Amino acid sequence: MKKLLAGLAVTGLMLAGCGAATLDNGAKDSGDVEKKEASELKVGASISTLNNPFFVSVKEGIVDLADENDTKTVVVDAQNDSAKQSNDMDDLIQQGVDVILVNPVDSSAIQPAVESANAANIPVITIDRSSDGGEVLTLVASDNVKGGEMAAQFILDKIGENGRVVELEGVPGASATRERGKGFDEFADGKLEVVEKQSAEFDRAKGLTVMENILQSTKDIQAVFAQNDEMALGALEALEAAGKTDVIVVGFDGNEDGVKAVKDGRLNATIAQQPEEMGRIALQAAYDHFSGKKLDKKIDSPLELMEAK
Secondary structure (H helix, E strand, O other), rough: OOOHHHHHHHHHHHHOOOOOOOOOOOOOOOOOOOOOHHHHOOEEEEEEEOOOOHHHHHHHHHHHHHOOOEEEEEEEEOOOHHHHHHHHHHHHHHHHOOOEOOOOOOOOOOOOHHHHHHOOOOOOOEEOOOOOOOOOOEEEEEOOOHHHHHHHHHHHHHOOOOOEEEEEEOOOHHHHHHHHHHHHHHHOOOEEEEEEEEEOOOHHHHHHHHHHHHHHHHOOOEEEEEOOOOHHHHHHHHHHHHHOOOOEEEEEEHHHHHHHHHHOOOOOOOEOHHHHHHHHHHHHHHHEEEEEEOOOOOEEEOOEEEEEO
């Protein structure tokens, strides 16, 4: 926990001063962009769902940095509905925003909306999840593949080779689902036995229901990897209700509830992201773009394994 707090402090210092911080790391040229000050910008932000504390924190990071710089923001909640998100993006385009920050529900389904923004000459920055097509200035995200590997290594260390593991997957089609699963599955191959793999769509209630169903059909489970903390907490509730308190449970995100569960010793570990900083970094990337800076195609947001002591 001390390491996480130190990391947050360092990141906070890097971003302190807001407009003064830059992400000038030399990969994507802003070209002939019309330069604008932060206070002149109108920023649209489309969030996949505000029913998940992680994405609430992403939104707060955007809004807090915007407030510090007198930037106007329009934030919309897609409610985990790809069709609604596409309509929301169209509305933001019609409102004449200068840039769109989007956390896609589905990386494939968001492509036409990104292309519509491209056609309207509105730059797009993706957060946490990528778009499968269209042009984006940058993707701000953690290394999800690496995070999946970290989770698999932790479980292997706890239960040993050939341990029986359940994997709860996120929203089908989301890049985070694919990448976290890729990292976990490739590391686990030949080392751990993944006895069940089902989607619970990054949702706590669905994590509970899916885990209850798995417990009825699958015996001798030793560990659960959930691709986010919300599903991990739902799975944990099902396991506790079934009296299976010796099953290792690992989440991903490091949201407020997940971190509390780790500190309380209920959740064994989480691959902790920094969602508020992720939001700030995304908006800072927009500021840098409109000041003529160059952006990398991907800007990494740090990860850290937090485990119960």
